[in-house]
Amino acid sequence: MRWSKTFIPTLKEVPADAEILSHQLLLRAGLVRKLTGGLYTFLPMGLRALTKVANIIREEMDRAGAIETSMPLLQPVDIWQASGRYEAMRDALYKVKDRAQKEWALCPTAEEVITTLVANELSSYKQFPKNFYQVGTKFRDEIRPRFGLMRAKEFLMKDAYSFDTTDEGAMASYRKMYDAYSRIFARCGLRAFAVEADTGIIGGNYSHEFMIPAETGENDVVYCEACNYAANIEKATSGLPQTAARELGAAPEKFATPGVVTIEALSKEPYKVPANRQIKTLIYIADSQPVIVLVRGDDQLNEAKFMAKTGAIESRPVTPEEIVALLGAKPGSLGAVVNVPATVKVLADERLRGANDMTTGANEDGFHFRCVSMERDIKVTAWFDLRTVKVGEPCAKCGKPLKIRRAIEVGHVFKLGTKYSVPLNATFLDEAGQRSPLVMGCYGIGVTRTLQAVIEQCFDKDGIVWPVSVAPYQVCITPLIVAPESEAMKLAEKLYTELTAAGLEVILDDRDERPGVKFKDSELVGFPIRVGLGEKSLAKGEVEIKPRNSAIQSVKIEDAAATVIAWVKAEQAKLG
RNA sequence: CGGGACGUGGCUCAGCCUGGUAGAGCGCUUGGUUUGGGACCAAGAUGUCGCAGGUUCAAAUCCUGUCGUCCCGACCA
Numbered sequence: 276m277r278w279s280k281t282f283i284p285t286l287k288e289v290p291a292d293a294e295i296l297s298h299q300l301l302l303r304a305g306l307v308r309k310l311t312g313g314l315y316t317f318l319p320m321g322l323r324a325l326t327k328v329a330n331i332i333r334e335e336m337d338r339a340g341a342i343e344t345s346m347p348l349l350q351p352v353d354i355w356q357a358s359g360r361y362e363a364m365r366d367a368l369y370k371v372k373d374r375a376q377k378e379w380a381l382c383p384t385a386e387e388v389i390t391t392l393v394a395n396e397l398s399s400y401k402q403f404p405k406n407f408y409q410v411g412t413k414f415r416d417e418i419r420p421r422f423g424l425m426r427a428k429e430f431l432m433k434d435a436y437s438f439d440t441t442d443e444g445a446m447a448s449y450r451k452m453y454d455a456y457s458r459i460f461a462r463c464g465l466r467a468f469a470v471e472a473d474t475g476i477i478g479g480n481y482s483h484e485f486m487i488p489a490e491t492g493e494n495d496v497v498y499c500e501a502c503n504y505a506a507n508i509e510k511a512t513s514g515l516p517q518t519a520a521r522e523l524g525a526a527p528e529k530f531a532t533p534g535v536v537t538i539e540a541l542s543k544e545p546y547k548v549p550a551n552r553q554i555k556t557l558i559y560i561a562d563s564q565p566v567i568v569l570v571r572g573d574d575q576l577n578e579a580k581f582m583a584k585t586g587a588i589e590s591r592p593v594t595p596e597e598i599v600a601l602l603g604a605k606p607g608s609l610g611a612v613v614n615v616p617a618t619v620k621v622l623a624d625e626r627l628r629g630a631n632d633m634t635t636g637a638n639e640d641g642f643h644f645r646c647v648s649m650e651r652d653i654k655v656t657a658w659f660d661l662r663t664v665k666v667g668e669p670c671a672k673c674g675k676p677l678k679i680r681r682a683i684e685v686g687h688v689f690k691l692g693t694k695y696s697v698p699l700n701a702t703f704l705d706e707a708g709q710r711s712p713l714v715m716g717c718y719g720i721g722v723t724r725t726l727q728a729v730i731e732q733c734f735d736k737d738g739i740v741w742p743v744s745v746a747p748y749q750v751c752i753t754p755l756i757v758a759p760e761s762e763a764m765k766l767a768e769k770l771y772t773e774l775t776a777a778g779l780e781v782i783l784d785d786r787d788e789r790p791g792v793k794f795k796d797s798e799l800v801g802f803p804i805r806v807g808l809g810e811k812s813l814a815k816g817e818v819e820i821k822p823r824n825s826a827i828q829s830v831k832i833e834d835a836a837a838t839v840i841a842w843v844k845a846e847q848a849k850l851g
Numbered sequence: 852c853g854g855g856a857c858g859u860g861g862c863u864c865a866g867c868c869u870g871g872u873a874g875a876g877c878g879c880u881u882g883g884u885u886u887g888g889g890a891c892c893a894a895g896a897u898g899u900c901g902c903a904g905g906u907u908c909a910a911a912u913c914c915u916g917u918c919g920u921c922c923c924g925a926c927c928a
Binding site for chain 2: 284286287288289290291292293294311312365366367383384413415416417418419421425426430431432433434475476484493494578591684685686687719720721722723724725755756788789790791792793794795796798807809810811812819
């Protein structure tokens with residue numbers, strides 16, 4: 276490809292509405308342009324890089340035994356209603372109406388479609404296991420698109436769905452995808468790691484997310500360097516001891532706390548009740564039902580855990596007005612000792628189990644109880660792990676201090692079980708003629724997001740530094756004189772032909788620009804290796820070879836092609 | 852949806868407080884000089900100052916509303 280014939284609108288200045296570095300580089304290197312919030316046009320360089328990522332994924336999916344398909348983007352809503360996700364997806368599901376006012380959904384993911392296919396077409400145990408995948412556009416009505424391609428309304432995703440006849444089979448399918456994912460991200464030049472994850476509305480009971488460490492990520496990951504434990508903070512647990520038991524008074528004792536409405540205020544003079552001896556009482560509305568949640572005063576409720584444990588599809592904190600109506604007191608004086616309506620569930624964090632001599636609100640403005648025992652004085656409906664892990668807490672597996680870092684989620688694997696196969700009737704007949712639901716798994720990779728994650732991880736002060744596996748072109752030939760009969764241009768053409776014939780992807784910068792402009796542009800766009808052809812080096816019978824990630828070297832003209840080919844092959848080998 | 856910021860040529864921004872002829876740099880066009888790290892000189896083109904109302908002799912500037920963008924939170928590949 277000739278630079279002058281393609282379209283690479285590089286930007287010298289940083290666009291005002293791009294905050295994070297990878298988003299700025301995406302725009303500055305001329306990979307994409309925004310149409311409007313969350314919607315981007317892929318320009319030639321961006322599309323080539325995106326296609327590279329998609330093809331790496333395809334190769335690894337095929338290698339893992341998955342088979343490629345393509346499912347409709349426009350889906351009938353009745354299958355969404357059948358799976359129960361029409362409700363669960365809520366506003367994230369884009370809906371459109373046709374001329375008959377019938378409602379359709381724009382594909383955010385395709386469990387319903389593939390399960391319907393399998394239900395209709397496959398019925399014998401002999402036909403399984405099967406794993407169907409596709410690489411296609413997905414739509415989500417994001418509350419807030421941001422960070423360029425990271426969270427967009429429309430994005431490219433690889434989604435795969437496995438069907439097995441047994442739980443062990445499903446586990447094996449899961450493992451295959453897990454391993455394929457590790458290879459995919461490594462081949463993209465990414466340092467990815469897997470963490471235990473919450474399943475959210477996709478469902479199932481076992482799940483890992485693949486994360487790219489990055490300060491601009493939207494996830495907090497808890498990890499242990501000693502034993503490799505790693506989990507999304509929405510799921511992570513630690514090995515903290517339960518609250519120590521103490522001598523306990525005969526009964527809860529009410530005392531006046533005028534104006535005290537925070538844990539912190541109660542921990543100070545004159546009360547001096549440390550936060551770890553207080554019970555924090557939170558009220559949520561989960562699927563329109565009020566629920567009381569108790570965590571220790573120095574702990575933070577983890578809403579993802581709350582959602583997962585209660586199975587709620589929607590929850591929110593109550594309003595102050597609702598609290599007064601429910602418990603008779605304003606926030607700051609709430610507790611679960613007295614005046615709790617019998618219909619309201621009380622969920623307590625495991626860390627409070629056995630705790631006594633605790634202090635909590637009295638459901639009366641300006642009063643608290645002390646000498647409260649969780650077991651004796653509070654009717655707990657259910658105990659769960661509901662707290663958020665904090666940095667430095669001991670690892671539950673090995674006791675070493677846990678760390679927390681930000682990360683970008685690029686992939687997610689789920690063991691779904693029969694969540695979709697049962698309602699959508701995807702069953703098989705076993706050897707005995709018995710009908711059972713298929714055991715499913717689903718596996719997603721955000722392709723566009725992965726592309727941006729590569730940029731987020733591979734850059735320097737001059738621009739993108741593509742791994743050869745993802746680069747739009749592997750080689751950039753830069754003649755400094757472009758007159759057709761010049762020695763530089765003739766040699767450039769010759770090299771172009773040789774390298775292309777050797778199977779490399781090459782761009783020839785034939786623009787009549789000053790050297791500085793061409794060098795800066797090639798570095799900004801980030802081609803892995805550049806061949807510079809100018810009068811100075813040609814006079815010595817040499818060309819200049821500049822890998823993007825290392826120093827410039829002079830090479831004899833006759834060795835140029837071989838050197839470049841060897842370099843690219845070596846880089847490819849490094850990525851596996 | 853809640854909290855914050857911002858909308859002025861293709862891009863980055865100044866001007867607004869204190870109303871009075873719409874600016875700079877980059878980019879673009881033409882000519883010339885340059886030619887190994889984002890050149891220089893000259894001449895040009897490009898704006899309903901987001902939109903709609905209002906105040907005023909006069910609004911980019913003040914007021915009201917509205918739309919859009921970005922940042923923080925809930926959502927997720």
